[in-house]
Amino acid sequence: MPYVAWNKAPVDTKRRYFELIRQGASGAAASRRVGVSLSCGSLWYVDAGSVSFVEKPIDSRYLTQDDRIEIADGLAAGEPVKSIAARIGKSYQTVYREIARNRRPDGRYQPWYAHGQAHLRRRRQRPRRVSVDDQLRAVIAGKLAKHWSPAQISRWLRRRWPKRTDWHLCHETIYEAVYRGLVVAPGQQALRTRRSYRRGRGRGRTREGALKQCTNLKSIHTRPAAADQRNQVGHWEGDLLVGAFQHSAVATLVDRKTRHTLLVPNCHRHYAER
Numbered sequence: 001m002p003y004v005a006w007n008k009a010p011v012d013t014k015r016r017y018f019e020l021i022r023q024g025a026s027g028a029a030a031s032r033r034v035g036v037s038l039s040c041g042s043l044w045y046v047d048a049g050s051v052s053f054v055e056k057p058i059d060s061r062y063l064t065q066d067d068r069i070e071i072a073d074g075l076a077a078g079e080p081v082k083s084i085a086a087r088i089g090k091s092y093q094t095v096y097r098e099i100a101r102n103r104r105p106d107g108r109y110q111p112w113y114a115h116g117q118a119h120l121r122r123r124r125q126r127p128r129r130v131s132v133d134d135q136l137r138a139v140i141a142g143k144l145a146k147h148w149s150p151a152q153i154s155r156w157l158r159r160r161w162p163k164r165t166d167w168h169l170c171h172e173t174i175y176e177a178v179y180r181g182l183v184v185a186p187g188q189q190a191l192r193t194r195r196s197y198r199r200g201r202g203r204g205r206t207r208e209g210a211l212k213q214c215t216n217l218k219s220i221h222t223r224p225a226a227a228d229q230r231n232q233v234g235h236w237e238g239d240l241l242v243g244a245f246q247h248s249a250v251a252t253l254v255d256r257k258t259r260h261t262l263l264v265p266n267c268h269r270h271y272a273e274r
Contacts, residue, residue: 011069017041018048018065018112048112063090063098063118068111071095075109129166130177136167140174141183147192150174230256240266 013034020030031041067088074084081099085092101121102114130137143153150171157167177183184190227235235256242249251264 011073014044014112015065015069017044021045044112047110048116063088063094065111065115068098068102068114071098072109072111072114075099128173128177128182129169130173130182133166137177137183140177141190144178144183144190149192150178227256233257 013036017030017034017036020033021027025033027041027045028038031038034041067090070088071084074081074087081095082092085095088095098114099109102117103109104113130140139157140153143156148156153174154169154171157169161167174183178190223235226232233255236253237256239252239254240249241252249266251266253262253264254260
């Protein structure tokens with residue numbers, strides 16, 4: 001086997017070595033498959049900070065191993081950070097933060113060490129603070145019983161216990177705890193809005209919310225073929241036109257074959273049931 005200095009090997013060889021390690025291969029097997037000695041692979045492994053996790057695909061908005069290799073090569077060549085960021089398609093602020101967070105203790109940026117550190121900081125499953133802290137749960141339940149909103153509770157917790165940072169919850173955390181039934185028993189009206197599940201801001205609702213609606217609406221997919229082909233009179237299609245600032249509305253009924261249109265003014269509240 002030809003001798004190759006551990007710090008002079010091609011980048012592609014190192015990349016393949018760490019890919020095998022992250023796929024679960026042993027150090028000896030990975031060294032043998034990339035054509036380096038076991039001691040050379042061991043030095044790579046130690047310099048990278050004992051990379052031992054199995055690689056999994058992540059979202060494209062995160063830096064990849066190849067992005068970090070480009071950053072390391074650019075820094076070694078004295079290239080400006082903005083040029084490196086433009087080459088990998090990221091903002092220069094992202095690259096600056098990456099270098100500051102994931103460089104080695106001696107100040108050197110090592111791409112495989114940086115990738116391992118980013119993996120270790122990735123979010124893990126943790127128990128919700130409301131579910132493990134009985135006292136915090138009781139305090140929140142007491143304020144909800146007084147018809148306080150989660151935003152008011154969040155601000156009050158920070159003012160009342162400024163040094164107890166584990167009680168500094170954002171209002172979304174309190175909402176989530178209420179919807180999951182962690183603060184009060186499921187089914188009880190804890191919020192002053194009387195809402196028992198989170199309603200989506202887009203059109204439509206979740207399956208759980210849709211099942212709670214008492215409607216007799218039929219899906220458009222179940223209409224007969226004659227209505228789709230427009231060859232039979234009597235199949236009407238309805239819609240709602242909402243005026244400026246949602247102060248008025250007009251319901252429209254259109255026959256699919258003759259295109260005869262009826263306009264129904266709606267001067268009062270306009271929603272699905274009306």
